[in-house]
Structures are given as structure tokens and as C-alpha cells.
Amino acid sequence: MAKVIDIIAQLRRLDGAFPKREQRVADYVLANLETIAYQRQSEIANGAGVSDATVNRFCQTLGCDGFKDFKIRLAQSVAVSLQYMDVQAPDSGSFSDALVAQVFGALMDTLNRARAQLDPLALEAAIDLLAGARRIVFFGVGGGSANVAREGANRFFRLGVPAEAHSDGYLQRMIASTLERGDVVFAISASGTPAELLDSVAIARQYGAQTLSLTKAGSDLAAATDIALGLDLPEDQDIYKPSASRLAYVAIIDVLAAGAARKRPERVREYLRRIRTSLVPLSKDVGPKPIGD
Numbered sequence: 679m680a681k682v683i684d685i686i687a688q689l690r691r692l693d694g695a696f697p698k699r700e701q702r703v704a705d706y707v708l709a710n711l712e713t714i715a716y717q718r719q720s721e722i723a724n725g726a727g728v729s730d731a732t733v734n735r736f737c738q739t740l741g742c743d744g745f746k747d748f749k750i751r752l753a754q755s756v757a758v759s760l761q762y763m764d765v766q767a768p769d770s771g772s773f774s775d776a777l778v779a780q781v782f783g784a785l786m787d788t789l790n791r792a793r794a795q796l797d798p799l800a801l802e803a804a805i806d807l808l809a810g811a812r813r814i815v816f817f818g819v820g821g822g823s824a825n826v827a828r829e830g831a832n833r834f835f836r837l838g839v840p841a842e843a844h845s846d847g848y849l850q851r852m853i854a855s856t857l858e859r860g861d862v863v864f865a866i867s868a869s870g871t872p873a874e875l876l877d878s879v880a881i882a883r884q885y886g887a888q889t890l891s892l893t894k895a896g897s898d899l900a901a902a903t904d905i906a907l908g909l910d911l912p913e914d915q916d917i918y919k920p921s922a923s924r925l926a927y928v929a930i931i932d933v934l935a936a937g938a939a940r941k942r943p944e945r946v947r948e949y950l951r952r953i954r955t956s957l958v959p960l961s962k963d964v965g966p967k968p969i970g971d
Contacts (some may be wrong), residue, residue, distance in 0.1 A: 682741035685748070685755040686711070689740065696739060702726045703736040707752075715753040731952045781922075788911055788922035789929060794932070795895070795909050803905050804890055805934055808834065809941035812860035815882075816843040817850050819874050822924040823866045828894075829928050830864060837942070838949040847874030854878040859886035863903075868911075870897020870922055878955040879903055892927055 682688045689704055696704050706726035707714050714722065723730045737748035744887050804839040808814060814834050818827030826844035834841035844850050851874075852861060863882040865875045879889045893899045895908030907930065910921040939946045 682751065685740060685742075685751045685756075692739070692940040696736065699728045699776065700727055700736040700739055703733055711756055713967075715756060715824060743783045784922045785925055788926045791911055792923075792926040793910050793931065796907065800907055801933070801937075802904055804907060805937035805941065806838070807862055807888055807890060807905060808864075808934055809938040811839055811862040811888075813857070814839055814841040814862045814864055815853055815857065816841065816864045816866065817845075817854075817875055817878055818843070818866040819845055819847060819872045820867075822921055823868060825925060826866050827864075827925045830866070830931045830935075833931055834938070836950060836953060837939050839936065839938075839944050845911065847872075847878075850874055850878040851881060854881040854887070857882045857885055858889035861887040863887055863889045865889065865891045865899055865903060866894070866927065867891070867893045867897070867899050868921075869925075872897035872899075875899055876902055892930060 689708060693708070694701070695702055697699075703722065703726045706722060710717075710725070710775050717725070719733050723733045726733070734745055737745050739741075740748060742748040742751060767940055814831070816827035816830040818824040827843040827845065831841040831843035844853060857863065861882070865879055867875055870891070876898055879891075879899070883889055883904075888905075889903040890905045890907075891899050891903040891909045893909075895910045897907075897908070898906045900906035909923075909926070911926060913921060913923065
């Protein structure tokens with residue numbers, strides 16, 4: 679039988695289908711999710727009114743090797759799942775006003791935290807590196823970091839620097855192996871732990887490319903790159919609200935792009951003029967306007 683990752687989902691799926699005595703164990707476990715990981719096998723057996731052997735059979739029915747394996751998997755599942763169970767919605771004031779205040783407030787708090795944590799010397803070094811790059815490859819995995827990577831490529835190609843973004847781990851490794859001196863890998867990760875990024879950074883460095891990261895301070899990724907912009911941004915406990923750290927990362931990308939543009943003003947102005955001119959036939963608007971829609 680394949681290993682079960684989500685024990686809680688498996689419990690719910692089999693609820694009512696367990697053999698009679700094992701069902702009593704299931705009922706007891708589901709009623710005591712917050713404390714069950716700290717109970718011994720005999721305590722669970724006593725609580726459910728069954729034998730230790732029944733508890734062990736229950737664990738095997740779930741797809742675990744035994745009680746020890748069950749405890750480990752349950753502890754991991756509960757640690758994550760309790761954040762998403764019995765979440766209470768705010769009950770005061772206008773619903774839309776509360777949402778706006780919460781999302782905007784969290785964003786402003788996160789931006790202020792990020793601003794206070796940015797190392798000016800590392801920021802200047804990152805700007806110099808990006809401004810002089812022959813090619814910039816942005817790497818990110820997962821939803822938030824991959825989107826920030828795409829925004830990075832979107833900001834830098836406008837400056838006349840060949841820039842691209844990739845989120846597939848296999849492709850990242852292959853592209854990293856084609857880089858060389860003058861190229862830059864910009865790795866983005868809120869956790870700083872994805873093996874794909876660590877491997878790709880190592881591959882790029884062995885061929886002479888320089889590496890930059892925007893990631894969690896003190897993480898493996900921060901230690902692996904030539905320059906690290908390290909931040910420690912706690913996430914909001916509200917599971918329904920988008921991550922404010924993602925937008926803080928985008929703001930830092932904008933700072934880097936603006937800084938790199940000022941390092942090569944004549945070339946950048948010409949590229950921006952060309953891009954803006956190419957878009958005029960689409961809108962007929964020749965006034966000040968964002969580059970792109």
C-alpha cells in the first residue's frame with residue numbers, strides 16, 4: 679500500500695468503514711486531534727475502550743507501518759491542518775471594510791518590516807550585479823516565488839537586459855548548465871529550502887555565473903548565493919488572505935530594477951522609448967502611461 683501523506687483525510691474517508699473496534703479508535707482520534715500525538719498507545723487504547731493490538735491494527739488499516747509511524751504522520755498532518763480547521767471570520771463592522779483594512783494593513787506592515795531589514799550594502803551590490811549582467815535568469819518554484827520570478831523578468835527585459843523566468847526544476851538545472859561568466863541567476867524563495875533552487879545555483883556557479891537570492895534570512899539559499907537579500911517576514915495567521923511577503927518581494931524587485939536602470943540611463947531610456955512607441959498603435963494614446971497594460 680502506498681504511504682499515506684494526509685492522515686486526517688484518510689481518517690475521514692474511512693470513517694464509518696472501519697471494523698467495529700477500530701472505528702472506536704477512529705472516533706477517539708478524531709475527537710482528540712490536538713492531543714492525540716502526545717498520547718501513548720495504551721492511553722489511546724484505554725480512551726477508546728479497546729486493546730493495544732486493536733490500535734495497532736487501526737494504524738495499519740490507515741496505511742501506516744504501525745503505531746510509531748502513525749504518530750509521526752499524524753503529528754505532521756495535525757500541525758498543518760489545525761490552521762485550516764474551525765477558522766472564525768471577523769464579526770465586527772462592514773465585511774468589505776474589514777477585508778480592505780486587514781489586507782492593506784498586513785501589506786503595509788510587511789513592507790515596513792522588509793524595508794527595515796534590507797541591507798543597504800547588499801542592495802547596492804545586487805543593483806550593480808544586475809545592471810552589468812549579460813543575461814539574467816530568474817528561478818522560483820511554487821506559486822508565490824514563481825510569480826515573483828516572472829515579474830522580475832518582466833521588469834528587467836525592459837531595461838535592455840535579456841531576462842527570463844523559469845519555475846520547472848528540471849528546466850532550471852538545464853538552463854543553469856548553459857550559463858557562464860557575465861550571466862546572473864536570481865533565485866527567489868520565501869523559505870530558502872527548495873532543492874531545485876539550491877542545485878541550480880550550484881550548477882550555475884561552477885560554470886562561472888554569479889548568483890543572487892531574495893529569500894529568508896539565514897536560509898540555505900541565502901548561504902548558497904554570492905549576494906543574498908535576506909528577509910524574515912512572518913506570515914499572517916489568516917489562511918484566507920494572500921501572502922503579503924509576495925508583494926514585498928515584488929516591491930524589492932522594483933527597487934532593484936529602478937536602481938539598475940539608473941546605472942545605465944541612456945540605454946534604458948532608448949529601450950523604454952522603443953517599447954512605448956511600439957505600443958502607440960494599439961491605444962492611440964501618446965500621453966504618459968505605464969509601459970505595457
